Amino acid sequence: MDRIYRIGIDEVPRHLTLNEQEHLRLTFVVMPGISADIPFEINIGREGVNLEILGLYLSPHSEQVHFKVTVRHLVGGSHSSQLFRGIVGGKARARFDGLVYVAKDAQKTEAFQENHSILLSEGAVAETHPQLEIYADDVKCSHGATCGYLNPDELFYLRSRGIPEKEARKMQMISFISPVIGHLPEDLQQQIISRL
Numbered sequence: 001m002d003r004i005y006r007i008g009i010d011e012v013p014r015h016l017t018l019n020e021q022e023h024l025r026l027t028f029v030v031m032p033g034i035s036a037d038i039p040f041e042i043n044i045g046r047e048g049v050n051l052e053i054l055g056l057y058l059s060p061h062s063e064q065v066h067f068k069v070t071v072r073h074l075v076g077g078s079h080s081s082q083l084f085r086g087i088v089g090g091k092a093r094a095r096f097d098g099l100v101y102v103a104k105d106a107q108k109t110e111a112f113q114e115n116h117s118i119l120l121s122e123g124a125v126a127e128t129h130p131q132l133e134i135y136a137d138d139v140k141c142s143h144g145a146t147c148g149y150l151n152p153d154e155l156f157y158l159r160s161r162g163i164p165e166k167e168a169r170k171m172q173m174i175s176f177i178s179p180v181i182g183h184l185p186e187d188l189q190q191q192i193i194s195r196l
Contacts, residue, residue, distance in 0.1 A: 005028050021048035032059065045074050046078070053083070065086070065094045085179065099132075103135055117148075120149075
């Protein structure tokens with residue numbers, strides 16, 4: 001099952017419990033001009049659950065965006081992944097706080113968490129705090145985070161092929177967010193690309 005939440009438009013539940021063997025993909029989209037504080041908690045209480053959380057935030061001006069995502073694996077044999085991508089410019093601030101909790105008896109859990117941000121200006125701020133709290137010993141879990149600027153070597157390569165700088169920067173941004181927007185309906189993809 002896919003659920004897409006456009007922050008500022010859709011009502012976002014603060015807490016979910018998954019007790020059925022199901023595949024659930026949640027996607028959060030924060031468009032330019034939206035400031036939001038998004039605390040979200042999911043408990044996995046059944047073996048065989050496959051949870052995928054995707055997030056995208058585009059904050060080019062002075063927006064304030066804060067994701068606080070907690071995923072608790074209370075039983076073993078389930079899978080969760082989180083992938084958040086953001087582009088932050090102007091004087092905007094973005095923060096990601098993520099926690100993956102694996103209970104003592106939740107053996108054979110697989111849980112992965114990533115947050116990556118691109119800064120477009122010196123005044124932009126992106127903070128990321130991924131965390132793992134693991135009490136089982138037979139698990140596959142990881143977390144990762146990056147924050148930086150658009151790659152100047154990639155920009156030079158595109159410019160050397162005759163692509164104007166503005167278009168080349170847009171291509172870099174599309175490439176950066178493609179792992180998230182590739183899961184969205186085409187009309188929403190086009191809205192996002194047009195706002196870059």
